[in-house]
Amino acid sequence: MARLWTAFLRVPLFWKILLANAVIVAVVVLVCHYSSGMGGLVPVLVAGVLLSALVNAVLLRLALGPLHALEATAERVSEGDGSARVPASPVADRDLERLRQTFNSMLETGTVYRQRLREITARALAATEEERKRIARELHDGIAQSLAALRIRLRVARAVQDERERAKLLEQVSSEMGEAMEELRRIARGLRPPALDMLGLGPAIESHARNIADATGMAMDLRLEDIGHRLPPDAELALYRVIQEALSNIARHSGADTFRLQLGVAGNHVHADVEDNGRGFDVAAAMSSNGGLGLFGMQERAGYVGGTVAIDSEPGTGTRVHVLVPIYESARYAS
Numbered sequence: 001m002a003r004l005w006t007a008f009l010r011v012p013l014f015w016k017i018l019l020a021n022a023v024i025v026a027v028v029v030l031v032c033h034y035s036s037g038m039g040g041l042v043p044v045l046v047a048g049v050l051l052s053a054l055v056n057a058v059l060l061r062l063a064l065g066p067l068h069a070l071e072a073t074a075e076r077v078s079e080g081d082g083s084a085r086v087p088a089s090p091v092a093d094r095d096l097e098r099l100r101q102t103f104n105s106m107l108e109t110g111t112v113y114r115q116r117l118r119e120i121t122a123r124a125l126a127a128t129e130e131e132r133k134r135i136a137r138e139l140h141d142g143i144a145q146s147l148a149a150l151r152i153r154l155r156v157a158r159a160v161q162d163e164r165e166r167a168k169l170l171e172q173v174s175s176e177m178g179e180a181m182e183e184l185r186r187i188a189r190g191l192r193p194p195a196l197d198m199l200g201l202g203p204a205i206e207s208h209a210r211n212i213a214d215a216t217g218m219a220m221d222l223r224l225e226d227i228g229h230r231l232p233p234d235a236e237l238a239l240y241r242v243i244q245e246a247l248s249n250i251a252r253h254s255g256a257d258t259f260r261l262q263l264g265v266a267g268n269h270v271h272a273d274v275e276d277n278g279r280g281f282d283v284a285a286a287m288s289s290n291g292g293l294g295l296f297g298m299q300e301r302a303g304y305v306g307g308t309v310a311i312d313s314e315p316g317t318g319t320r321v322h323v324l325v326p327i328y329e330s331a332r333y334a335s
């Protein structure tokens, strides 16, 4: 009996109401049929209407109860409780149960996303801090020392009476200033891939890909269209970093012997494809696990400039990373 009742509760609301009303109508008809001699139809019809209202009210309350749980959970989440989930309800029908599961899995995806975003932000902050320390060290130990030494030499030169001796010292100062300037340039280059500004996106990517191929012994197939300066500097940098991560993953994880890199313009997008013929992997599992942040970071970085990253891979099939970055007309950059 209990099992029958549970099975009835699982039946979709539409059928429950239809069934209940059909049963009530049938009962009323039967009672009318057998009680025509006992006081007329009116009391039977009134009882039928009341019964129908009662049964419909009970069914609707039972069926919609789980929706209140859904609403309460949504409220908790919006108040900041990311761990809130809708509990299973013994009276939910199949449709509501499906809705509950979809809702919970949406919350789960959101939680995982926020967690990864936190990790990547923490990593970016740590990297920025590390970079600042490195620059501070280089400025302090390099340029600052050179400038201090130059100051002393200038003082010495000023005190020297002999013209030729002074000229020689000033010449030394001038050459050391040149070295200090070179050092400064080197530090500045470290802040943004120099090839990107000096050569443009395509050649910068080519130079990086060649380094990877040389270092790993992989064969490469480059098809790089000249995309000029269609992207603003931040979008160029984002695309460059995404390709860098894709190539780094190929070198570290794929076991491939060849990779292919394409860059071009299609419509109002710049697109890049990075493919390898390596072992491939389960993308959904890699994205949801607590492993690396590279894949997640690629999507975030592309997202910041309005772009997207699609990763196609399966174990045994190689991997293809497809990046699209929009070209905004207003942002066409002159060379």
Ligand SMILES: Nc1ncnc2c1ncn2[C@@H]1O[C@H](COP(=O)(O)OP(=O)(O)OP(=O)(O)O)[C@@H](O)[C@H]1O
Binding pocket: 249, 250, 252, 253, 254, 255, 276, 278, 279, 280, 281, 286, 291, 292, 293, 294, 295, 296, 319
């Ligand atoms: N081209 C590829 N071929 C095979 N497996 C790959 C490839 N790219 C990524 N993977 C798999 O996906 C996982 C996640 O990659 P992801 O770049 O997010 O992290 P990671 O490279 O391990 O670490 P990092 O945070 O330093 O990038 C990798 O550990 C690897 O197993």
Ligand SMILES: [Mg+2]
Binding pocket: 245, 248, 249, 292, 293, 294, 295
């Ligand atoms: Mg990686």
